[in-house]
Amino acid sequence: MAQPVIAAVGSSPIGRSELPGRDLFSIALAEAFDGLPDPAELVEAVYVGSQSESYEHQIMYGTLLAEWAGVGTVPAERVEGCAAAGALALRHAVKDVRNGEHDGVLACGVEKMTAGGTGGATDALSAAFDRAIEQRSGVTAPSQYALLAQRYLHETDATEEDLARIAVKNHRNGAANPRAQFQQEIDVETVLDSPPVAPPMKLYDCAPVGDAAATVLVTTAEIADELGLPAVTVDGTGAAANNIAVAERNLTDIEGAAIAAETAYEEADVGPADIDIAEVHDAFTVSEALLAEAVGFAPTGRGFESYRPAGERSDGWTDVEMSTSGGLKARGHPIGATGLLQATEAYEQLTGAAGDRAVPGAERALLLNEGGVADAITVTHVLSAEGVR
Numbered sequence: 001m002a003q004p005v006i007a008a009v010g011s012s013p014i015g016r017s018e019l020p021g022r023d024l025f026s027i028a029l030a031e032a033f034d035g036l037p038d039p040a041e042l043v044e045a046v047y048v049g050s051q052s053e054s055y056e057h058q059i060m061y062g063t064l065l066a067e068w069a070g071v072g073t074v075p076a077e078r079v080e081g082c083a084a085a086g087a088l089a090l091r092h093a094v095k096d097v098r099n100g101e102h103d104g105v106l107a108c109g110v111e112k113m114t115a116g117g118t119g120g121a122t123d124a125l126s127a128a129f130d131r132a133i134e135q136r137s138g139v140t141a142p143s144q145y146a147l148l149a150q151r152y153l154h155e156t157d158a159t160e161e162d163l164a165r166i167a168v169k170n171h172r173n174g175a176a177n178p179r180a181q182f183q184q185e186i187d188v189e190t191v192l193d194s195p196p197v198a199p200p201m202k203l204y205d206c207a208p209v210g211d212a213a214a215t216v217l218v219t220t221a222e223i224a225d226e227l228g229l230p231a232v233t234v235d236g237t238g239a240a241a242n243n244i245a246v247a248e249r250n251l252t253d254i255e256g257a258a259i260a261a262e263t264a265y266e267e268a269d270v271g272p273a274d275i276d277i278a279e280v281h282d283a284f285t286v287s288e289a290l291l292a293e294a295v296g297f298a299p300t301g302r303g304f305e306s307y308r309p310a311g312e313r314s315d316g317w318t319d320v321e322m323s324t325s326g327g328l329k330a331r332g333h334p335i336g337a338t339g340l341l342q343a344t345e346a347y348e349q350l351t352g353a354a355g356d357r358a359v360p361g362a363e364r365a366l367l368l369n370e371g372g373v374a375d376a377i378t379v380t381h382v383l384s385a386e387g388v389r
Contacts, residue, residue: 007219007223009032011340012028014212021052025215029069047106049085050109050336055121062078065110088239091379107217113334124335126141128371134245145198148252152251152252180330216340216347236267240255246373261296277322278297278367280368281378283329292322302316325341363384367383
């Protein structure tokens, strides 16, 4: 089997944009292929993560972006998984290269969330909930995650201030990330005094709505070397689905994430303690706490300590640095692009291109992207710097 590597990344600005999704993609593609041969010479397949029918009344996004990239009549398809769609696109690309089906695959994520306003975004995200049990009750993403947060605060020693400190940490990271939607720091009081959205979740506990595109070129280590590109290896990937309805799950045991992470760890022949940086799906502050526990970074009930320096966390914590990009919370969460923005951050960290936010000595990263509420679908990847020239 071939060793898949990420050899180039690119993204558009993240936030409110007047551009349509295809033009946001063009910006991301131009950055990824700056200094490289024409995409038609490298790309043999295209996968796109997007909820485009909800925001742009456009399906066939795989065909559209293959055309827009000028790569001819290659296989091209859109993959669906709500907010996990970008990571699913990356997973398909990785498996194609690993299995020898293609030597170069473009994984893309595009979302034009602001097109439908707040109501449109709320409705599109709610489509990932169980129709019979949840959608008809009028629940929204914030209210679902508020249930998780309430239960987590009840079962653990965590407080609303602890969750606020996760937001503060991620905004601090975002302030150092030129790709981030929010590039300014905040303090605990700002979070705690922000308007309630669905108690205990407040405005600054929640990831923003935004538009963006991101692209990742997955190829072989040999091709990356021939092109003279810094590359990171994809050593493991995993995925798992759990019950779509929150009512059918344990609210604080993110089982699907644990299974997906363990699958990726096993493929990569590593464990949680080997991970230096992690981009996890912190759509809400409580998510980072729950996922730190699910993937083995933190003991049960102590995931909220992710904001503390490694030496000040409880026994049983690893030394991992989480959400170095600012996470969904500050870097932004343009649904279909999110999983590939996570890959972009890891690529920049592992190839020495992260600038002021670089984690010294980082050699291995975990990516975790979710769709639905917390656990409906989880996709993971383990990346390493072994392929860096």
